[in-house]
Amino acid sequence: xxxxxxxxxxxxxxxxxxxxxxxxxLDFQATTMFWYRQFPKQSLMLMATSNExxxxxxxxxxxxxxxxxxxxxxxxxxxxxxxxxxxDSSFYICSAGQGFQGAIQYFGAGTRLSVL
Amino acid sequence: xxxxxxxxxxxxIQEGENLTVYCxxxxxxxxxxxxxxxxxxGPVLLVTVVTGGEVKKLKRLTFQFGDARxxxxxxxxxxxPGDTGLYLCAGGSQGNLIFGKGTxxxxxx
Numbered sequence: 001x002x003x004x005x006x007x008x009x010x011x012x013x014x015x016x017x018x019x020x021x022x023x024x025x026l027d028f029q030a031t032t033m034f035w036y037r038q039f040p041k042q043s044l045m046l047m048a049t050s051n052e053x054x055x056x057x058x059x060x061x062x063x064x065x066x067x068x069x070x071x072x073x074x075x076x077x078x079x080x081x082x083x084x085x086x087x088d089s090s091f092y093i094c095s096a097g098q099g100f101q102g103a104i105q106y107f108g109a110g111t112r113l114s115v116l
Numbered sequence: 117x118x119x120x121x122x123x124x125x126x127x128x129i130q131e132g133e134n135l136t137v138y139c140x141x142x143x144x145x146x147x148x149x150x151x152x153x154x155x156x157x158g159p160v161l162l163v164t165v166v167t168g169g170e171v172k173k174l175k176r177l178t179f180q181f182g183d184a185r186x187x188x189x190x191x192x193x194x195x196x197p198g199d200t201g202l203y204l205c206a207g208g209s210q211g212n213l214i215f216g217k218g219t220x221x222x223x224x225x
Contacts (some may be wrong), residue, residue, distance in 0.1 A: 002161075004158075017192070029214045032211065034212075034213075035219075041220075042217070043204060043216065043218045044159070044204070044215050046212065046213070046215075049211070049212065050144045060148060083120045091156075093159070095158075098192075103189075104147070104149065104164055104208075105149075105161075105163070105213055107151070107158035107159045107160070107207075108158050109157050110156065110157060110158045111156045112156065
């Protein structure tokens with residue numbers, strides 16, 4: 001149980017285009033989902049917390065207009081990187097929370113974004 | 117600001133050796149989780165500990181949560197090449213996870 005599917009696993013796009021990444025909890029309902037960014041050889045950096053039916057909470061320094069998050073259902077959250085630039089190239093990982101306040105998180109396999 | 121200090125940052129050992137990874141903080145956490153991550157993949161949850169002093173075993177892996185719920189350790193017995201990966205500890209606080217920087221373990225045959 002507790003499977004989280006993230007799609008796509010790898011995307012290459014041109015500078016200025018937008019990219020949407022999907023995160024689905026396949027066998028449980030997640031009121032809270034989380035989006036992380038990970039640079040090479042570094043740990044995970046929380047970008048935002050997404051709650052079903054409400055606006056996402058962004059961490060300090062993360063542009064909400066650049067990284068649009070939608071959590072329309074209890075099993076799906078999406079992250080859209082708008083007007084992507086080469087510096088947005090990174091490994092993006094989502095997780096879905098279970099338990100009180102989503103205390104236990106199960107992670108997707110990640111999305112490698114390369115912006116040319 | 118809550119921080120989790122993980123040590124060592126890198127560890128390279130021979131197959132069959134034992135090792136311990138530490139995760140320390142000055143803050144109290146409601147829970148602590150250990151993950152293992154392989155390159156190009158998301159972290160995989162290994163264990164969650166919630167009670168001070170709790171010890172959990174997962175085959176050759178032993179996890180301990182400190183009595184004060186501020187620190188944790190992961191001990192691997194008779195390491196195997198398949199144990200190679202990035203080990204991350206994460207402390208639960210108010211619905212978020214605070215991650216350590218990770219320990220990159222390499223087990224050579």
